[in-house]
Amino acid sequence: MQTTTTLPAPVSPWKRFLKQWGMTLGIVLSVVVIIIWQYSLNENITEAVLASTIRQSTPLVLGALCGLLGERSAVINIGIEGQMLLGAFIGFLVNVWTGNLLLAVFAAIITGAIMGLLLAYMSVTLKMDQIIGGTVINILALGLTGYFYQVGLTTNGKLQPIPLGPLADIPIVGPALFNNPPITYATFVLVILVHYILFYTKWGLRTRAVGEHPRAADTLGINVFKVRYVNVIIGGAIAGLAGAFLTLEAVGSFERNMTNGRGFVALAVMIFGKFTPLGAWGAALLFGFASAMQTQLQFAGINVPHQFIGILPYVLTIVVLAGFVGRTHVPAADGVPYEKE
Amino acid sequence: MDDQQTSEEGSQSFKAWLSALWRVMAIPLAAVLLALVIGAVLLAISGANPFRAYAALIEGSFGNIKAFGRTLAKATPLIFSGLAVAFAFKAGLFNIGAQGQLLFGALVSAVAGFMIKGLPPFLHATLALLAGATAGALFAAIPGVLKAYTGAHEVITTIMLNYVAINITDYIADGPLKDTSGGNVIARTPAILDSAKIPSIGEIPLGFFLAVLASVLVWWLLWRTTLGFEIRTVGLSPHAAKYAGMKVAFTVTLTMVISGFLAGMGGGIETLGIVGRYQPGFNAGLGFDGITIALLGKTHPFGIIPAAILIGAMKAGASTMQFNAGVAKEITDVIQALMLFFVTADMIVRKILRTKAESGEKITLSGWGQQ
Numbered sequence: 230m231q232t233t234t235t236l237p238a239p240v241s242p243w244k245r246f247l248k249q250w251g252m253t254l255g256i257v258l259s260v261v262v263i264i265i266w267q268y269s270l271n272e273n274i275t276e277a278v279l280a281s282t283i284r285q286s287t288p289l290v291l292g293a294l295c296g297l298l299g300e301r302s303a304v305i306n307i308g309i310e311g312q313m314l315l316g317a318f319i320g321f322l323v324n325v326w327t328g329n330l331l332l333a334v335f336a337a338i339i340t341g342a343i344m345g346l347l348l349a350y351m352s353v354t355l356k357m358d359q360i361i362g363g364t365v366i367n368i369l370a371l372g373l374t375g376y377f378y379q380v381g382l383t384t385n386g387k388l389q390p391i392p393l394g395p396l397a398d399i400p401i402v403g404p405a406l407f408n409n410p411p412i413t414y415a416t417f418v419l420v421i422l423v424h425y426i427l428f429y430t431k432w433g434l435r436t437r438a439v440g441e442h443p444r445a446a447d448t449l450g451i452n453v454f455k456v457r458y459v460n461v462i463i464g465g466a467i468a469g470l471a472g473a474f475l476t477l478e479a480v481g482s483f484e485r486n487m488t489n490g491r492g493f494v495a496l497a498v499m500i501f502g503k504f505t506p507l508g509a510w511g512a513a514l515l516f517g518f519a520s521a522m523q524t525q526l527q528f529a530g531i532n533v534p535h536q537f538i539g540i541l542p543y544v545l546t547i548v549v550l551a552g553f554v555g556r557t558h559v560p561a562a563d564g565v566p567y568e569k570e
Numbered sequence: 571m572d573d574q575q576t577s578e579e580g581s582q583s584f585k586a587w588l589s590a591l592w593r594v595m596a597i598p599l600a601a602v603l604l605a606l607v608i609g610a611v612l613l614a615i616s617g618a619n620p621f622r623a624y625a626a627l628i629e630g631s632f633g634n635i636k637a638f639g640r641t642l643a644k645a646t647p648l649i650f651s652g653l654a655v656a657f658a659f660k661a662g663l664f665n666i667g668a669q670g671q672l673l674f675g676a677l678v679s680a681v682a683g684f685m686i687k688g689l690p691p692f693l694h695a696t697l698a699l700l701a702g703a704t705a706g707a708l709f710a711a712i713p714g715v716l717k718a719y720t721g722a723h724e725v726i727t728t729i730m731l732n733y734v735a736i737n738i739t740d741y742i743a744d745g746p747l748k749d750t751s752g753g754n755v756i757a758r759t760p761a762i763l764d765s766a767k768i769p770s771i772g773e774i775p776l777g778f779f780l781a782v783l784a785s786v787l788v789w790w791l792l793w794r795t796t797l798g799f800e801i802r803t804v805g806l807s808p809h810a811a812k813y814a815g816m817k818v819a820f821t822v823t824l825t826m827v828i829s830g831f832l833a834g835m836g837g838g839i840e841t842l843g844i845v846g847r848y849q850p851g852f853n854a855g856l857g858f859d860g861i862t863i864a865l866l867g868k869t870h871p872f873g874i875i876p877a878a879i880l881i882g883a884m885k886a887g888a889s890t891m892q893f894n895a896g897v898a899k900e901i902t903d904v905i906q907a908l909m910l911f912f913v914t915a916d917m918i919v920r921k922i923l924r925t926k927a928e929s930g931e932k933i934t935l936s937g938w939g940q941q
Binding site: 534 | 612616664666716720722723725726727729730731733734737738740741745858861862865898900901903904905906907908910911914915917918935
């Protein structure tokens with residue numbers, strides 16, 4: 230609350246920059262050093278780990294983008310998991326029926342968007358508790374996919390990597406960044422696009438206004454309900470794309486509850502990334518790196534029960550939440566349904 | 571609920587009580603009916619006969635005393651997980667981690683059931699049950715402390731801890747405490763001793779009565795004690811509770827601990843009364859069903875009993891339905907999800923029933939930043 234008249238003492242911009250980004254810079258620098266050191270020891274494993282980091286992080290970034298579009302307009306989305314799962318399932322089914330991968334991706338996106346619409350209807354129109362609304366979506370998705378799922382189906386092919394010419398041959402980063410299947414590329418683009426829209430366009434400004442102070446936004450003639458609906462539906466579509474990534478790009482088949490908590494990890498990624506797309510990307514890469522190391526440790530035959538390695542991403546999520554939630558600015562109106570006067 | 575009015579005129583107050591009961595029950599009943607209708611449509615779409623399916627479902631759950639006993643047995647852990655979720659709701663907390671707490675309860679009860687030897691039957695079972703409940707309580711203390719002192723939202727931490735619980739219990743049942751008798755290769759603990767078993771009275775499992783007793787105790791704790799008052803105050807308004815001098819952080823932690831105690835006891839009763847050992851996968855989903863049950867039962871301890879019996883009946887009858895009507899039993903999950911949807915999206919149901927929302931019955935949970 231800035232109600233007092235005294236202004237805070239001026240802080241040098243360099244100090245402010247360090248305070249805001251110092252930790253991020255530190256992490257990035259140490260990761261770069263570790264990567265180069267590892268690369269000098271064994272280039273194949275390093276490249277495998279980096280590629281795996283990108284793969285593991287893709288559904289998390291997409292999930293976090295879904296989450297933060299909602300949160301920036303003050304709708305908490307706990308249903309990312311369910312939106313992803315149903316998107317993955319419908320995308321998978323459409324591919325099995327038609328044999329068309331593009332159509333399947335499209336179907337997954339539409340499914341996610343419809344689930345987004347359902348969440349928006351529950352939280353904006355019905356003014357239900359948003360956390361319960363999201364849980365309804367999760368349980369509904371789990372039940373529907375469980376009932377209609379048939380064992381043994383596989384997709385007709387998977388989305389294949391497209392090397393981007395000479396870029397893919399750059400050592401260390403080339404294979405990880407420039408030799409990916411389409412949804413991964415789309416993720417790179419989406420991160421930057423959503424960041425641009427959120428912070429450099431009129432729509433983004435309106436979204437953030439609705440998230441911070443819906444009454445003021447309403448007074449200025451912004452349609453609070455519309456802004457929330459559109460953001461949550463687009464978020465759902467992105468979660469659907471994350472689902473498509475799982476079935477059509479990563480695995481090539483569907484399994485019960487195959488999202489495995491990724492929708493919730495994505496929420497932690499979103500908070501860790503301070504509710505910004507670029508921040509979420511960094512956080513997702515960190516989580517992806519943890520998962521990639523997990524696979525490497527298992528390959529290396531280190532004598533730790535696989536269950537203990539398996540809990541690493543979940544424990545990391547809890548630690549991140551406990552350490553960062555109190556220190557990030559959460560959109561002020563987050564989770565509060567808007568009542569028009 | 572103000573069901574504590576002194577009766578001046580018998581029939582008059584009975585009528586008022588009946589209409590109050592109807593107001594409370596109308597939404598859940600309508601939600602169940604709507605879910606069943608949509609379930610029937612889904613069944614018809616997938617080429618099954620919904621009437622035969624539902625008939626088989628009822629036959630398998632209430633058709634005879636044996637089926638009824640099975641229903642009550644299935645309902646028993648569900649009452650506990652429903653109570654666990656509902657209890658946390660009262661303090662504005664959403665304990666999605668009932669599943670993980672229940673797993674630890676089931677495992678620790680099993681361990682106490684086969685490791686401790688030479689105790690008389692009643693004492694051994696009681697001790698094993700309390701051990702399981704305590705394990706659940708301790709595991710729930712983690713998200714409680716994190717929520718109260720760091721603000722980490724319990725929805726995410728409890729879900730993450732569910733995965734932690736699945737992994738650790740799997741490891742224990744497949745590693746250090748694996749059943750090695752008779753060349754067993756399945757991941758499971760040894761069977762519990764006879765002295766640790768919770769018996770059945772005829773076809774009715776004794777655990778069911780314990781569950782009903784637990785509901786009464788939870789009701790008493792919430793509405794007849796100072797602690798219950800504090801918990802409900804924190805749930806309605808943490809700020810008001812703080813300014814009234816209540817220790818909000820402590821109350822939040824304690825609520826999670828009690829909630830975990832209830833969930834752990836549910837797992838313990840399942841182990842000691844039904845399964846007879848800990849085996850991964852045998853308790854899957856019981857904690858998650860607690861969410862549906864708590865909301866169907868309007869988060870009231872006495873509403874949870876019929877809600878748990880309903881879901882228990884669907885579980886008990888599912889295999890009969892699969893056998894007699896050739897319907898995949900996962901349809902019960904879909905129907906359950908639809909029930910949850912309609913009971914929480916009560917505005918839709920109210921439009922159909924043309925009733926107005928009552929004040930003070932809406933659940934509010936905290937968002938990210940708040941404590």
